Amino acid sequence: MIGLGLRQVQDALNRKADDVQHEFVALSERMEEISKHIMEVRGEDRQQLRSEQESLRAKQSQLAEEINTWRDRARGVMQQRGETALRNYLEELKTLGDTMVTFAIDHALYAMDNPEEARAALEAGQSSGPMTPAARLLQRARTEYDMRGSEIAPRQRAAVEFANRTGMAQDDLPLEELTKAMEDHDPVVREVATLAVIQLLRFRAMRLADLDKSHEAVQGLIHLDHPSVVQALIEVMTHPRTGFVQGPEGPIEAGNERSRMAALLRLVEWHTAEVQVALRNMRFDRDPHIVKAAEKALTVFPGEWKGSLKEQ
Numbered sequence: 237m238i239g240l241g242l243r244q245v246q247d248a249l250n251r252k253a254d255d256v257q258h259e260f261v262a263l264s265e266r267m268e269e270i271s272k273h274i275m276e277v278r279g280e281d282r283q284q285l286r287s288e289q290e291s292l293r294a295k296q297s298q299l300a301e302e303i304n305t306w307r308d309r310a311r312g313v314m315q316q317r318g319e320t321a322l323r324n325y326l327e328e329l330k331t332l333g334d335t336m337v338t339f340a341i342d343h344a345l346y347a348m349d350n351p352e353e354a355r356a357a358l359e360a361g362q363s364s365g366p367m368t369p370a371a372r373l374l375q376r377a378r379t380e381y382d383m384r385g386s387e388i389a390p391r392q393r394a395a396v397e398f399a400n401r402t403g404m405a406q407d408d409l410p411l412e413e414l415t416k417a418m419e420d421h422d423p424v425v426r427e428v429a430t431l432a433v434i435q436l437l438r439f440r441a442m443r444l445a446d447l448d449k450s451h452e453a454v455q456g457l458i459h460l461d462h463p464s465v466v467q468a469l470i471e472v473m474t475h476p477r478t479g480f481v482q483g484p485e486g487p488i489e490a491g492n493e494r495s496r497m498a499a500l501l502r503l504v505e506w507h508t509a510e511v512q513v514a515l516r517n518m519r520f521d522r523d524p525h526i527v528k529a530a531e532k533a534l535t536v537f538p539g540e541w542k543g544s545l546k547e548q
Contacts, residue, residue, distance in 0.1 A: 241344030245344050251385055437456045451492075470503065
């Protein structure tokens with residue numbers, strides 16, 4: 237169990253090196269473009285390209301050193317002599333402040349301090365029988381290399397694919413499982429769960445004919461703090477549609493104006509450039525209340541929108 241924990245620490249450190257390696261490759265591609273283009277220009281343009289080339293070369297050298305440093309740290313995990321030296325080394329790595337590395341180290345230290353409990357937890361996970369679709373998604377978040385990298389795209393893609401599975405968004409069970417997982421101790425699992433919840437609520441907000449249920453989903457989106465929720469709320473705000481609500485004598489046809497207004501008001505709090513552009517477009521909306529609210533928000537906050545009002 238201790239060896240498994242240490243390998244996870246090594247994997248986390250090597251993933252950091254891989255992330256820097258991707259940046260290094262991107263710089264190399266840009267330098268190659270400059271080399272091809274620099275002979276086609278003259279004067280000040282050529283000088284600017286040469287300056288950029290020199291800057292990129294210096295940055296590339298820094299990245300190369302950073303890659304080597306992360307690789308050396310990974311190798312150092314298995315090179316410590318004695319438990320005391322290993323513990324000191326792991327605690328020193330935690331001071332780097334990287335969430336994924338710290339999480340892996342805490343698991344390794346737990347396995348060192350509680351080997352029997354760690355083994356029992358592993359065996360219980362392996363013999364727990366069939367997992368629900370949500371549990372499988374969360375398991376991927378704990379183990380798959382792509383899901384645990386620094387890029388959000390693989391996690392976002394997995395969340396979208398999960399929510400688009402037939403019947404998934406209408407089922408309350410996966411939403412409940414994923415909502416609980418948003419409090420998980422693993423930051424990657426928390427993010428994957430949050431992204432999947434956003435997609436499930438987005439589906440309900442945009443497609444349910446029952447506008448009462450749809451509005452409940454919008455309320456759920458409003459209370460989430462992950463930046464990915466912004467696009468879902470913009471989608472709600474910009475798409476008027478009709479459905480039904482429960483009236484005194486049964487279902488009656490209605491529009492989604494209250495959901496659109498709720499989304500608009502929450503988006504003002506997000507206060508991003510993307511939201512500002514969306515609100516400018518809402519000044520031509522067919523709903524005069526939406527138009528008035530959008531114009532008021534743009535008037536009250538006339539400058540460039542740069543981030544959450546809550547944080548400001």
